[in-house]
Amino acid sequence: MAQVQVLSPDGSVQKVDRDSQEALQALRQTTALLAKAALKQEFPGIRLGEDNATDDGFFIDSDKDDAQVSADQLEDLEAAIKKFAKDDAKIELATVPLDEALAQASDDQFSNELIKAAAKDGQVAIYKVGDVVAVANAAVLTYADAIKNFKLLSVAGAYWQGMSSNPMLQRIYGTVFFKKDALEEDLKRRQEAKERDHRVIGNDLDLFFVDPKVGAGLPYWMPKGATIRRTIERYIIDKEVANGYKHVYTPVLMNLDVYKTSGHWQHYREDMFPPMDMGDGEQLELRPMNCPSHIQIFNHHIRSYRELPLRIAELGMMHRYEKSGSLSGLQRVREMTLNDGHTFVAPNQILDEFKSILKLMIEVYHDFDINDYTFRLSYRDPKNTEKYFDDDEMWNNAQTMLKQAMDDMGLEYYEAEGEAAFYGPKLDVQTKTALGNDETLSTIQLDFMLPKQFDLKYVGEDGQEHRPIMIHRGLVSTMERFTAYLTEMYKGAFPTWLSPEQVKLIPVKDDVHGEYADKLRNEFAAAGIRASVDHRNEKMGYKIREAQTKKVPYTLVVGENEVNENKVTVRKYGETEQITKTKAEFLDQILADLATYSRED
């Protein structure tokens, strides 16, 4: 097997398999390094920030006095990198005194800071290529001539050291492979990811739109998108009601005082729409979360321990003033409807309730055939007392309990600081969008804080008042995000039960067979199936094509043979095989499909 030589920052050199992950990472790191050298050569005086290999490529940050590096300069940069590689540019590793390294980086403030941060005992390991000096923070290839099959993909802004209070540098993203085939495959994969994008499919299939003229981040659901949403909503409400949840409806507007009590106004104000001043001293607020609303439901009666766990649920519409740059199709919007639920429990019920929520969530995921996700325990950032309620004991207690529950259930997870809600830690279920961005789909959150803020009580077995704990949970996220996620996962080819159009009937000759098609449609509709007849004055091939491009699960052609024998000719989406069967046989087939959520098992 082919091998490559890899040089580590500690000075060791070893041979590794060219097909290994280690070699690929070194290749990415090396390409980033050459890109830095190319930048320095092409744009004298440019300042260079981080260079990093990532899971699917590499990036380099830079900053210039005049215009930043732009996308149309990437080709020239590629050529410059190729030249470095072709000349087999030597990457030198040296461990030098800090002041010497700083002197070599001259007046580049970003390189200087990186070098200072990397220094140990006054010494720092640096790589040198061309005129560039960069901190040696990862292994590179000893020979740069392996860098042939690469592409600089895009430019984008990125804050220096990831902090929005810092200046913004220009980040160049790229991808690189040892083999040409691998690069081409990677570029193809990136292209396909774009075709999976829910915004593209949403437009093609006419599911939804967002019109900036009537409001950014405020989506309109077209009939087909609305059908998908309605199906999800009916499914999840039925599922929750069957699992002991009490579904309610509560207003989207609420007196601002309530959000002052809850702490939203203090900790979440930036993400809230400004209050509406009603002129008589009353201020109304569009709710950014449903928890205070469900607390009102809890508080409406004196509660007994016998009622706990009390599970209040709602498809609650909320408004959040998301920053303009973060809006994205249905994934990030300013008006959203959350599959929300709040369980009020006694302290000794937390663990069981947490487990039962998780169990329900896994069941729901199974029905939607969602398998690609990871668990994240999201804790507060203890240093950030602005954002999170300042109560060490509460946080430590809640975070320990959450971790304990996950360990008890033997589930794998990772921990992330600074990802909690302002009122408590949470278990997040993380998925990836088509374009590879991480997002939270489901969440279960422990909350000791809001019950205290609202002075919630239940009467215990001992006749005394006790404080409940709230568990916030969203199983299928918001209707917006979940629909976006499913659209990408299924690539628009929704399973029959979710598909907005389940059956398309095509008469061979409309004036002869159209009536039979209508009759079938009505029978299917009576059986709860979404079917329609294509009566248009078009050739069959045209209608078949459209049924396929619109990803209708079942296309039924009816002509003379079918009318005479009360049959249908069935073509499933994505298949070319045509099967003629009786109407009853087809009904059995599609009803079985619906009953199993189109899953194989």
Next chain:
RNA sequence: GCUGAUUUAGCUCAGUUGGCAGAGCACUUCACUAGUAAUGAAGGGGUCACAGGUUCGAAUCCUGUAAUCAGCACCA
């Protein structure tokens, strides 16, 4: 919000040096009556994102605003 790019018909996009606003798809009408991925013809459709400016003349050049996209930051 920030960096960069973009914004032309319902959708996807052309539009040269500043000189009459374009195509494909979709839509409407007509003809064709069709057996599994596009029948043919004709027609309608535009405040060239918005507001200013330069110019005899602006889709095109300049300034500002908004939105969209890639990403960062933030987040369901």
